[in-house]
Amino acid sequence: MSATAKLTAVESKLLVREPGSLFTVVIPLFVLIVFGSSIGPDDTTLLPMTIAIAIGLVGLYLMPTALATYREKGILRRLSTTPVRPASLLVVQLILQFVLALASCGALLAVAGTVLGARLPANALTFIAVFVLGTASMFAIGLLIAALAPSGRAANGIGVLLYFPMAYLAGLMQPVSQMPAILVRIGEFTPLGAFRQSLQDVWEGTAPDPVLLGVMAAYAVVVSIAAARFFRWE
Amino acid sequence: MPVIDVTEVTKRYAGRTVLDGITFSVEEGEIFGILGPNGTGKTTTVEIIEGLRAADSGSVRVLGLDPITDGRRLKEFIGVQLQHTDLPDNLKVWEALDLYASFYEDPRDWRELLVEWGLDDLRNVRFAKLSGGQKQRLIIALALVGNPRVAFLDELTTGLDPQARRATWELIKQIRATGVTVVLVSHFMDEVEELCDRVAVFSQGRIVAIDTPAELINGVDAEHSMRFSLASDAAEEILDLIRRVPGVASVQRNGAVVTVSGRSDFATAVTSVLAREHVVVTDLRIDKRTLDDAFVALTGREFDV
Incomplete structure (x- = not known):
């Protein structure tokens, strides 16, 4: 097996063994099931909320903690003494974290579509575009946390600290209909808020607001560049 | 031809001279010690030889290769144990060896290394569950899994209990017996005295003596x-x-x-x-x-x- 294939296989095992991975799948599912019993078949709020929760947890918490821990433990530096580039490990990690985000989202859609009989997005293509854009913007923030955090523990702390205000502004703690208008407006300029609102647009069958898509794209590009700029290998 | 040839290497960090004209060479098959207190440029020297850092001036050749310009080629032939490295907590012993073996064109059979380094019974144990001595054995085995011609071991017995240190020393002698050249960085006198064929004594970024441990001791006319x-x-x-x-x-x-x-x-x-x-x-x-x-x-x- 080639080094990259082996690295992917081993990193997949490690991701599955990490309890945090399970949480990022289980927590949104739990929210979906608890509130899912009281939603009507026309609900367009709950699934966008739970998908945004799932992506927020992977991007802000799981991914930066994994990457910062690898640097803290000297694993990236150790790799740079072998014929394999340490960047390969980062690429493999990013791909696997994206697969985990997909799996979490897939589980939500499957449970919602079968057990709960909830509405699924009519336009799959728009949904995929919004999903990719939203995930990219959240991963960019995760990469920046990984770049700046001195240790895995610190990355974890920053991630958790950022998650709650972002989740609140994004309307993940309570539906936006029950929030002050000004906070909802501010939330639309955060990546998680733009993501949830775009998803809701998709669920309602309307085209997502281009401003929201622009917000996500801007975060994805600008924050990724900052992360690359500040990233340290050791 | 020496395996490692270092000539007049200097390195400065933020205006501070860390290495000030380091020159030495390491012959094939020897255990070469780099001895000195912490902060005298030992680790920097080894990192320059490994190609992890570039020297400001001077020349370095390892197996005839330049560690910076031929770095990728060189890394096929060297094995490194770094100070302060860990593995992921949930990685099992066999998985670590299997993974690192896949990085090299011509690796050793990692199953042999499991047996040689007394890790066979621990093959399915996760890294976080290993004792200090067991972790150290795995880290050294990983440095050898690429079938290297030169192995670099940096402060490998720091934090081990006396019994584990002795055991590790025996294992280092085994490495030499297989013909691998070993560069051993240490701040422990007894370790260097016990293991090394020759020693470079570092002090404040310079080498103050290079000789066998016995000659270094004999050369000193201390009361x-x-x-x-x-x-x-x-x-x-x-x-x-x-x-x-x-x-x-x-x-x-x-x-x-x-x-x-x-x-x-x-x-x-x-x-x-x-x-x-x-x-x-x-x-x-x-x-x-x-x-x-x-x-x-x-x-x-x-x-x-």
Whole structure:
């Protein structure tokens, strides 16, 4: 097996063994099931909320903690003494974290579509575009946390600290209909808020607001560049 | 041709000179020690040889390759154990070896290494569950899994208990027995004395001596002492005879116990005087000079770590 294939296989095992991975799948599912019993078949709020929760947890918490821990433990530096580039490990990690985000989202859609009989997005293509854009913007923030955090523990702390205000502004703690208008407006300029609102647009069958898509794209590009700029290998 | 050739290497960090004209070479099959207190440029030197850092000036060749421009090629032939490296907590012993073996074109069979390094019973144990000594054995095995011609071991017994340290030393001797050249970075005198064929003594970014541990110790004419107990009827004159032995600096008597201090090979001369005069002594003890004495003499300061 080639080094990259082996690295992917081993990193997949490690991701599955990490309890945090399970949480990022289980927590949104739990929210979906608890509130899912009281939603009507026309609900367009709950699934966008739970998908945004799932992506927020992977991007802000799981991914930066994994990457910062690898640097803290000297694993990236150790790799740079072998014929394999340490960047390969980062690429493999990013791909696997994206697969985990997909799996979490897939589980939500499957449970919602079968057990709960909830509405699924009519336009799959728009949904995929919004999903990719939203995930990219959240991963960019995760990469920046990984770049700046001195240790895995610190990355974890920053991630958790950022998650709650972002989740609140994004309307993940309570539906936006029950929030002050000004906070909802501010939330639309955060990546998680733009993501949830775009998803809701998709669920309602309307085209997502281009401003929201622009917000996500801007975060994805600008924050990724900052992360690359500040990233340290050791 | 030497395996490693370092010539006039300098390195500065933020205006501070870390390495100031380092020159040495390492021959094939030897265990070469890099000795010195922390912060004297040992690790920087090794990192430059491994291609992890670039020297500001000077030249470095490892197996005839430049570690920076031929870095990727060179990394096929070297094995590295870094100070402060861990593995992911949930990685199992066999998975780590299997993974690192896949990085190299011509790796060793990692199953053999499992057996050689006493890890076979631990193959399915996760890294976080290993003891300090077991982790260290795995980390060293990982440095060897690429079938390297040169292995770099940096402070490998720091934090190990005495028994695990001894055991690790035996394993290092095994590495040499397989023909792998070993560069051993250490701040432990006993370790270097026990393992190394030759040693470069670092002090403040310079090499102050390169020699075998025995020659380094012999080359130092530090005062040392011997002690013995005289039988109670021994004549006082014997002490005067001892005082006249070449190299003896002082003779002190405290009851039956006599302490003689001196330089170079005075102890042998004193014992032959005692034998010639038929003086019976008991509890004879000669303080061995050690690499610690050599270090103090070479660098003019105590070896504080």
